[in-house]
Amino acid sequence: xxxxxxxxxxxxxxxxxxxxxxxxxxxxxxxxxxxxxxxxxxxxxxxxxxxxxxxxxxxxxxxxxxxxxxxxxxxxxxxxxxxxxxxxxxxxxxxxxxxxxxxxxxxxxxxxxxxxxxxxxxxxxxxxxxxxxxxxxxxxxxxxxxxxxxxxxxxxxxxxxxxxxxxxxxxxxxxxxxxxxxxxxxxxxxxxxxxxxxxxxxxxxxxxxxxxxxxxxxxxxxxxxxxxxxxxxxxxxxxxxxxxxxxxxxxxxxxxxxxxxxxxxxxxxxxxxxxxxxxxxxxxxxxxxxxxxxxxxxxxxxxxxxxxxxxxxxxxxxxxxxxxxxxxxxxxxxxxxxxxxxxxxxxxxxxxxxxxxxxxxxxxxxxxxxxxxxxxxxxxxxxxxxxxxxxxxxxxxxxxxxxxxxxxxxxxxxxxxxxxxxxxxxxxxxxxxxxxxxxxxxx
Numbered sequence: 001x002x003x004x005x006x007x008x009x010x011x012x013x014x015x016x017x018x019x020x021x022x023x024x025x026x027x028x029x030x031x032x033x034x035x036x037x038x039x040x041x042x043x044x045x046x047x048x049x050x051x052x053x054x055x056x057x058x059x060x061x062x063x064x065x066x067x068x069x070x071x072x073x074x075x076x077x078x079x080x081x082x083x084x085x086x087x088x089x090x091x092x093x094x095x096x097x098x099x100x101x102x103x104x105x106x107x108x109x110x111x112x113x114x115x116x117x118x119x120x121x122x123x124x125x126x127x128x129x130x131x132x133x134x135x136x137x138x139x140x141x142x143x144x145x146x147x148x149x150x151x152x153x154x155x156x157x158x159x160x161x162x163x164x165x166x167x168x169x170x171x172x173x174x175x176x177x178x179x180x181x182x183x184x185x186x187x188x189x190x191x192x193x194x195x196x197x198x199x200x201x202x203x204x205x206x207x208x209x210x211x212x213x214x215x216x217x218x219x220x221x222x223x224x225x226x227x228x229x230x231x232x233x234x235x236x237x238x239x240x241x242x243x244x245x246x247x248x249x250x251x252x253x254x255x256x257x258x259x260x261x262x263x264x265x266x267x268x269x270x271x272x273x274x275x276x277x278x279x280x281x282x283x284x285x286x287x288x289x290x291x292x293x294x295x296x297x298x299x300x301x302x303x304x305x306x307x308x309x310x311x312x313x314x315x316x317x318x319x320x321x322x323x324x325x326x327x328x329x330x331x332x333x334x335x336x337x338x339x340x341x342x343x344x345x346x347x348x349x350x351x352x353x354x355x356x357x358x359x360x361x362x363x364x365x366x367x368x369x370x371x372x373x374x375x376x377x378x379x380x381x382x383x384x385x386x387x388x389x390x391x392x393x394x395x396x397x398x399x400x401x402x403x404x405x406x407x408x409x410x411x412x413x414x415x416x417x418x419x420x421x422x423x424x425x426x427x428x429x430x431x432x433x434x435x436x437x438x439x440x441x442x443x
Contacts, residue, residue, distance in 0.1 A: 035158070039216070043158050046213030047166065050110060050147055051173035053117050053210050055278070056181035056203045057140045058086050059303060062278045063185040063296040066286060067196040072130045080403015083279030084396050085134060087271055089141035090148065091392035097149035098385060106150045106157065107217020113150075114214060116143030118207035125197035143207075149388065152367070168311045171364050175306030177206075178278070183300030186293045253443040254386050259373050260439050262432035263366065263387040266327070268394030269426035270362035273334065275399050276419055277302060277356060284412050288345035298353040305357025306364070313361055314368040323369055327362070327430030331423045334359030338420035342413065359423075362430070366391075375438050383439055398422070 061068065061082075069079050100109045120140025124133050151170055159166045181203060189199030254260050281302065282295040290298070317323045337355035340348045370387055374380045402415040409415075 040158060042213050042216060043154070044166070044169070046110075046210070046217075047151065047154065047170045048173045049206075049210035049213060050114060051151065051170040052177035052180075053114065053203075053207045054144050054148055054151075054174050055178035055303075056206065057117065057121055057137070057144060058275070058278050059178050059182040059299060060185040060200055060203050061137075062280070062282050062299060063182055063292075064189065064196045064199055065279065065283055066292070067189075068133075068200075071196060072133060074130055076403050076407030077400075078130060078403075080400040080406075082134065082137070083275060083399035083403065085137055086141055086144075086275055087392045087395040087399075089138055090145045090271075091389055091396065093142045093145035094149045094392065095385070095389045097146040098153075100146060101150055101153065105217065106154050107214055110147050110150055110154065111211060111214035111218055113143035113145075113147035114207055114210040116140060117147075118204045118211065121204035121207060122201055125200040140207075149385070152384065167367070168314065171310035171314075171367075172307050175303060175310055179300040179302075179304035179307070182278075182282075182303055183297050186296040190293075254382060254439060257439040257442040259433060259435065259437055259442060260383060260386055262429050263369060263373060263383065264390035265394065265429035266362070266369075266426060266433045267366045267387045267391030269391075269422055269429060270360070270366055271391055271395035272398035272422060273419065273426070274360050274363060275395060276402050277360060279399050280402055280406075280415070281353075281356070284341060284345060284416075285349055287412065288349075290346055290349060294349075298349055301350065301353040302357040302360065305354060306361055309358065309361040310364045313365050317365055317368045318372070321436040323365065323372075323434030324431035326365055327434055328427055330359050330362050330365065331427035331430070334423045334426075335420055338416055338423070342416045342420070345412075362426070365430075366433075369433055373433070373438050375440050379439060 065079060065083075068074070068082075074082070097109065104112075117140045120136045120138075120143065124136030124140070127133055127136055152167065155163055155166045155170065185199050185203075188202055189196055192198040192202070278299070282292075282299050285295040285298055286292060313326065317326055320326070333355045337352045337359060340352040340355070345352070366387070370384050371380055374383050398418075402418065405414045405418065406412065
């Protein structure tokens with residue numbers, strides 16, 4: 001990394017004279033001059049608003065899943081398909097995000113993503129059929145998928161010297177939006193006459209608000225860090241013949257890295273647990289005799305644990321050479337929480353909600369490890385794309401299988417046993433991914 005910075009500085013000195021930002025060359029990130037403070041503040045607001053919208057489409061549905069099932073006459077298996085749609089969309093559409101960002105600009109893609117979320121959330125409650133509900137959900141989730149992938153890219157572009165702080169900020173906003181939708185969807189539904197359609201559609205308002213800050217970046221075409229940029233590649237080769245080879249190597253051989261596969265499996269298993277929790281946990285509590293409103297609040301508690309821990313866990317993980325101990329602690333919390341759901345779901349509901357919330361904080365840990373397992377920015381982008389796309393593909397069967405087991409067994413014993421059992425390979429994969437090495441050591 002220091003060599004890359006030295007080359008960039010040398011090229012800047014040897015190129016055209018540095019001038020203040022002008023209309024023909026706006027000083028976007030990656031340019032020599034810092035962007036205007038008002039623009040950075042606007043982008044920070046945009047990041048927070050976008051992050052707030054990355055989970056309500058999922059957790060608001062979890063809070064009202066029983067009403068949606070009854071209204072659309074869904075079986076348990078079909079409801080399982082519905083809870084599997086988020087990771088499927090994240091895997092399919094998330095792969096498209098880097099290519100779309102290179103063609104249209106990251107800001108434009110995120111802006112379009114917010115529009116897709118708002119449109120999907122407005123359409124899906126009123127479309128009147130299961131197939132239509134799934135299609136509209138997929139539209140909203142497509143917007144979430146591309147925005148989810150591009151959030152770290154935008155942070156790195158606009159806030160290169162505050163990556164940790166801004167990552168923590170949008171991670172905190174993401175957790176807050178997740179918890180907020182889980183907590184207030186049922187009360188909002190009651191306040192609007194008890195219509196589950198209105199309770200789901202109201203979240204489109206938040207997505208519409210998130211569109212506004214990103215309109216400013218629609219014209220931004222500056223290549224994102226780690227994405228192919230012909231001008232920088234050419235300069236890098238002229239300054240040093242080694243500049244392009246390290247960036248290209250991981251893309252060709254990343255599948256040979258045990259660390260990359262460990263990260264992909266860890267990411268996929270934690271995503272499996274997260275989407276099972278968001279999709280099914282309120283129903284588990286409701287079937288145990290907990291009221292719908294309280295079940296939604298319990299899910300909100302689980303999701304809210306990510307608000308403070310999104311700051312704490314990455315900082316602690318960054319100070320450790322190996323992140324395996326954190327992986328094990330989170331996994332044990334998950335095992336205890338699932339054990340509690342199996343033995344006494346209603347009696348200890350608040351304790352199990354907190355423990356499962358701690359276990360779900362494997363997500364910020366996974367993102368932190370992705371950043372630590374490569375020496376270069378380009379390697380991090382490629383590792384992130386591989387780990388997230390592969391991980392989301394691996395997570396697709398989990399929520400569906402839970403729905404099938406629930407329908408055919410008539411209870412939650414087998415599904416909860418499956419959830420607990422998946423924590424074991426998650427811990428194994430996390431320990432493997434958390435070793436003190438980089439993908440360049442293995443490719």
